[in-house]
Amino acid sequence: MSHPGPAPSPLPVSLLDLSGQLGRLAAAALRERFPDAAAVPAELALSPAARPEFGDLQITGCLQLAKPLGQKPRELATLVHARVAGHPAVAKAEIAGPGYVNLTLSTAFIEGCLASLPSDPHHGIRQVHAGQRLVIDFSSPNIAKPMHIGHIRSTIIGDALQRVLRAVGYAVTADNHLGDWGTQFGKLIVAYRSWLDRAAYERDPIGELVRLYQRFVTEEKAQAEALGAAKAPPPPQAAGEGAAAAASNEDDSDEEDSAAVTPLLKAARAELAKLQQGDPENLTLWREFVTVSLREFDKTYARLGVRFDTVHGESYYHDHLAALVEELIAKGVAEPSRGAVVCPVEGAPAPLLVRKADGSFLYGTTDIATIEYRVRTYDPSRILYVVGVPQQLHFQQLFAVARKLGVRCELEHIMFGSMRFRGSDGGWTTGSTRKGNVPLLDEFIDEAVRRARSVAAEKNPELSAADLDEVARIVGVGAIKYNDLSRDRLADMNFDLDKALSLEGNTAPYMQYAYARLRSIARKAAAPGEGDGLASAAALSLREPAERALGRKLLDYPGAVEQVARTTRPHQLCEYLYELAGAVSVFYNEVPVLKAPPAERGARLLLLDRVAQTLKHGLGLLGIEVPERM
Ligand code: ARG
Numbered sequence: 001m002s003h004p005g006p007a008p009s010p011l012p013v014s015l016l017d018l019s020g021q022l023g024r025l026a027a028a029a030l031r032e033r034f035p036d037a038a039a040v041p042a043e044l045a046l047s048p049a050a051r052p053e054f055g056d057l058q059i060t061g062c063l064q065l066a067k068p069l070g071q072k073p074r075e076l077a078t079l080v081h082a083r084v085a086g087h088p089a090v091a092k093a094e095i096a097g098p099g100y101v102n103l104t105l106s107t108a109f110i111e112g113c114l115a116s117l118p119s120d121p122h123h124g125i126r127q128v129h130a131g132q133r134l135v136i137d138f139s140s141p142n143i144a145k146p147m148h149i150g151h152i153r154s155t156i157i158g159d160a161l162q163r164v165l166r167a168v169g170y171a172v173t174a175d176n177h178l179g180d181w182g183t184q185f186g187k188l189i190v191a192y193r194s195w196l197d198r199a200a201y202e203r204d205p206i207g208e209l210v211r212l213y214q215r216f217v218t219e220e221k222a223q224a225e226a227l228g229a230a231k232a233p234p235p236p237q238a239a240g241e242g243a244a245a246a247a248s249n250e251d252d253s254d255e256e257d258s259a260a261v262t263p264l265l266k267a268a269r270a271e272l273a274k275l276q277q278g279d280p281e282n283l284t285l286w287r288e289f290v291t292v293s294l295r296e297f298d299k300t301y302a303r304l305g306v307r308f309d310t311v312h313g314e315s316y317y318h319d320h321l322a323a324l325v326e327e328l329i330a331k332g333v334a335e336p337s338r339g340a341v342v343c344p345v346e347g348a349p350a351p352l353l354v355r356k357a358d359g360s361f362l363y364g365t366t367d368i369a370t371i372e373y374r375v376r377t378y379d380p381s382r383i384l385y386v387v388g389v390p391q392q393l394h395f396q397q398l399f400a401v402a403r404k405l406g407v408r409c410e411l412e413h414i415m416f417g418s419m420r421f422r423g424s425d426g427g428w429t430t431g432s433t434r435k436g437n438v439p440l441l442d443e444f445i446d447e448a449v450r451r452a453r454s455v456a457a458e459k460n461p462e463l464s465a466a467d468l469d470e471v472a473r474i475v476g477v478g479a480i481k482y483n484d485l486s487r488d489r490l491a492d493m494n495f496d497l498d499k500a501l502s503l504e505g506n507t508a509p510y511m512q513y514a515y516a517r518l519r520s521i522a523r524k525a526a527a528p529g530e531g532d533g534l535a536s537a538a539a540l541s542l543r544e545p546a547e548r549a550l551g552r553k554l555l556d557y558p559g560a561v562e563q564v565a566r567t568t569r570p571h572q573l574c575e576y577l578y579e580l581a582g583a584v585s586v587f588y589n590e591v592p593v594l595k596a597p598p599a600e601r602g603a604r605l606l607l608l609d610r611v612a613q614t615l616k617h618g619l620g621l622l623g624i625e626v627p628e629r630m
Contacts, residue, residue, distance in 0.1 A: 011088055011109065013116040014124050015555040016562070018109065019046040019057065022084050026059055026101070029083035030069070030076060039068035044080070046103075048556075055092060055104035056552060059084070062099040073099025107542050110551045114540050114610050123617045124558040127169035129565070134170040135374050136162050138386035139306070142179030143293040143313070144188055144209040147300065149419050149430060150388040152441050156484045157416055158386035159306045159623045160570040167621055168565040173378055177370065178313030180290050183360075184213065186272025189285055190264065191216040205292035216264065223262035276318075276360070290315075300441055304477060305623060317369040321361040324369050325354050333404045345400040352397035364398060371402050375409065382410040384568065389415045389490075414568050417492040419484070428494055449476030451501050455509065456630060463629065471627045475501070475509050478624040482508035485622050486574035506578045508624060511615065514581040516630035518612040524594060525605050540606045546590035551607060553583045557614050561621060570622060577618045584611055 012018045023043040030040045044061040062076035069076065077099040084101065085093035089109035094102045117124060138158020141151040162174045191212035201208040261269075275282040290313070301307070325341055328334035334343045339357035354365040374383055385395060395413035402411060421444075423429035453472035456463065463471060483500035486507075487493055503509045542548040560576035593604045616626050 011112060013113050014126065014558055015105075015113065016126060016559055018089050018105075022046055022057070022059075022087060022090070022103070025083045025087065026061070026080040029079045030065065033079055034069055037069055039065055049102060054096065054100075055094070055102045057103040057105070059101040059103070062101070066099065077101050105552070107548060107551075110548065110555060111540050111542055113555050114551055114607070117610055117613065122167070123614070124555075125167050125561050126558060128562065129165075130169035132170055132382075133173070133378050133380040134165055134382045134384065135173045135175060135378055135380045136165065136384045136386065137175050137177045137370075138162070138384075139301075139308075140177040140179065140387070141297060142182060142184075144184060144206065144213065144289050145179075145293075146206050146210060147297070147441050149421070150390075152444075153388065153416050153419055153484055153489075154386045155301075155304065155306055156481050156623070157414070157489055157570060159304070160481075160485055160573075160621065161384065161386065161414065161564075161568055163621045163623060164561060164564045164570065164573070167561055170565075173310060173374075173380070174308045175374075176308040176311040176313075178290075178294075178311060180313035181315040181318055181366070182363075183272060185275055185282075185286055185289070186268035186270075187216045187220075188213055188289060189271040189275065189282055190267045192285065201292075206296050209289065209293070216268070220262055220264040220268075223264055224260070227260050227262060300445075303442075303445055304481070305625070312370075312373075314363070314366045317366050317373065318361075320369045320373075321365050324365065324372070325361070328354060328368070328401075328405075331405065333401060343397070343401045343404075345397045348393065348397050348400065350393070350397070352394075352401055364394060364401075367394075367398050368401055368405075371398070371407060371411070372405070375407055380409050382412060384412050384414050386414045386416070389417060412568070414489070416489040419493050419495050421495040444480060445477060448480050448497060448501065449473055451497065452476035452479060452509070455501055455503065459503070459513075460630060467629060471630050474625045474627045475512055475630070478508035478512055478619075481622065481624050482511065482574065485570045486578075488571050489569060506574065511577060511581055511619060512624075512626050513630050514584060515612055515615045515619070515626040516628065518584070518608050518615070519628050521593060521608060522605065522612070525601070539603065540610075541603045542607070543600070543603075544591050546587045547604065547607060550583050550587045550611065553580055554610055554614055557618065561618070564621075573618060573622060577615060580611065580614065580618075584608070 012021060020043065023046055026044040027040055027042055030044075031037075034040060041061075044059055046057045046059055049055050049058050059077075059080060062073045062080060065071075065076055066073040074095060077095045081093055081095050081101050084090060084103065089106050090103050091106040092104035096102050113124070136158060138161075139147075139151055139155040141147040147155070158174070162172050166172050188209060192209075195212060195215055197208060197211075200211070271282060275286055294311070325334065328343060329336075329341065334341050334354055337351070340353060341355035342351035342353050344351040352364045353362055354368070355361055371383065374380060387395070392413065392415060395411075399411040399413075418430050420428040420430050423431070449472050452475035453468060456468060456471045456475060479497075479500040483495065484493075499505070500507060501509055503513060540551075542551045556576060557580075560573050564570055564573045587608075591600075591604065593601065593608065595601075596604060619626055
């Protein structure tokens with residue numbers, strides 16, 4: 001059958017599509033000459049030019065292909081060059097160095113991309129994953145405890161990722177896997193019945209539950225000491241039990257058997273057992289703890305603008321765990337070990353513990369049941385867990401077990417490093433829930449908003465009180481989020497509120513101010529007697545180098561978003577947006593806008609409008625709002 005040849009494709013309106021077209025043309029040029037060479041890929045990669053004088057894009061593949069094709073790289077580059085140089089979006093193509101092909105985009109192509117933006121609901125981002133489902137598990141705090149720094153980071157990073165993943169077309173299910181079924185409930189029930197301060201509980205329920213929990217710990221310790229049985233070192237573990245528990249939810253390790261069991265601990269265990277057997281009174285109390293905690297968490301989520309599709313806590317899976325462990329044993333995935341049941345994991349330092357000797361189930365057991373549920377319910381292509389580095393072993397074990405059970409979808413632990421903040425003594429600390437010195441997220445936000453208010457008031461004394469409140473909220477919350485998102489999530493970091501709120505550097509206030517300034521220019525342009533804003537603009541046109549450079553930078557936006565969707569590293573989007581904001585400052589220095597002659601003025605206002613829309617869209621994907629004035 002004769003091949004009709006490639007249909008003349010329309011001029012693409014995105015840099016990614018153009019890169020694809022050019023890459024396929026380049027590959028086709030080589031395949032024609034070397035039809036039998038398996039080394040020639042379907043598409044040659046295009047990379048950004050290393051230096052501005054090299055143009056916009058570079059094809060470097062001829063260097064790698066020279067050897068397998070037995071040719072000089074420059075000869076291959078000549079073939080490629082001949083094919084891509086004629087493309088209507090290419091203004092200039094050159095063979096350079098040992099065998100690169102350097103390309104300069106036509107200004108008409110850049111203008112065409114920018115002109116198509118307003119009509120594109122996806123802002124140029126390709127829906128590469130349309131039709132694919134994905135589950136993202138993030139935030140997942142524990143009931144009756146305040147969110148600690150790990151939950152804060154998980155909430156911020158997870159929310160940015162869910163937004164980015166939706167933007168590339170995934171059907172996302174964001175699930176808050178609440179820790180609502182830990183062993184802490186036995187202790188809490190005892191403490192609640194013994195020492196509750198009703199008024200304090202009504203004022204600050206989580207605070208009071210934390211106090212009750214801590215009181216339990218203190219009193220229990222005192223009892224243990226009185227018994228003359230300060231906790232003996234734990235006996236030699238059932239294979240891996242200690243490691244497994246330490247790596248996962250902290251509560252799993254609470255119940256080490258010590259030489260003597262205090263009356264308080266005995267009581268707590270009895271209440272826990274009653275709860276797990278469905279005792280109505282304990283269930284009512286447990287439900288109340290969940291309700292009041294969730295109400296507090298929801299306030300925080302509302303302040304942060306974070307939403308979930310489902311909030312299935314660990315308790316949701318509880319009824320399935322007994323059968324699950326039997327299934328694991330029957331399938332040969334789990335085996336008995338000194339009264340307990342474990343899943344051995346090759347290459348991991350310890351097996352995953354799924355049933356303790358006393359018959360109770362663990363964090364990991366629930367997580368296996370959760371995977372089965374998610375696969376059955378959503379049939380996702382990926383499941384992402386946004387959880388800190390300390391749980392690395394847990395997820396390694398969990399994923400290995402899931403594979404043995406035949407789970408096909410990608411399972412990814414989206415880890416992040418620890419964050420230190422200033423403790424009461426002024427030094428850096430990560431805090432500890434047990435010591436009760438965790439920074440409370442709400443207090444964090446209050447402080448950031450308060451300081452943002454004074455920054456904004458100083459910057460713009462003309463803001464009305466209502467505007468000032470709004471700006472302070474947007475900037476304060478934005479600063480906390482951006483500070484977290486703008487750094488590689490794997491790095492450990494210090495949370496420095498002064499830096500996060502600075503108007504200079506890669507910060508939320510800098511980005512938000514860049515946006516507000518663009519909006520202020522647009523408002524001035526539209527003011528009566530000032531010409532008529534965008535209305536008179538004939539068309540977007542990029543004449544000056546500063547205009548072209550800014551327009552060119554805008555084309556990289558969809559690629560930056562797709563990159564984050566691929567790598568799950570939101571800081572790459574921050575970097576792009578920061579560069580874009582920088583390019584606008586250069587632009588302001590190089591060309592006049594409001595004072596430019598009418599035709600240029602209109603075109604520049606249009607260009608700046610595209611920049612403003614892109615900043616807003618990009619920050620929106622990070623969960624960060626922008627103020628219209630600042
Ligand atoms: N609640 C857990 C903790 O605070 C985090 C849960 C993460 N998600 C999961 N499916 N294991 O440590």
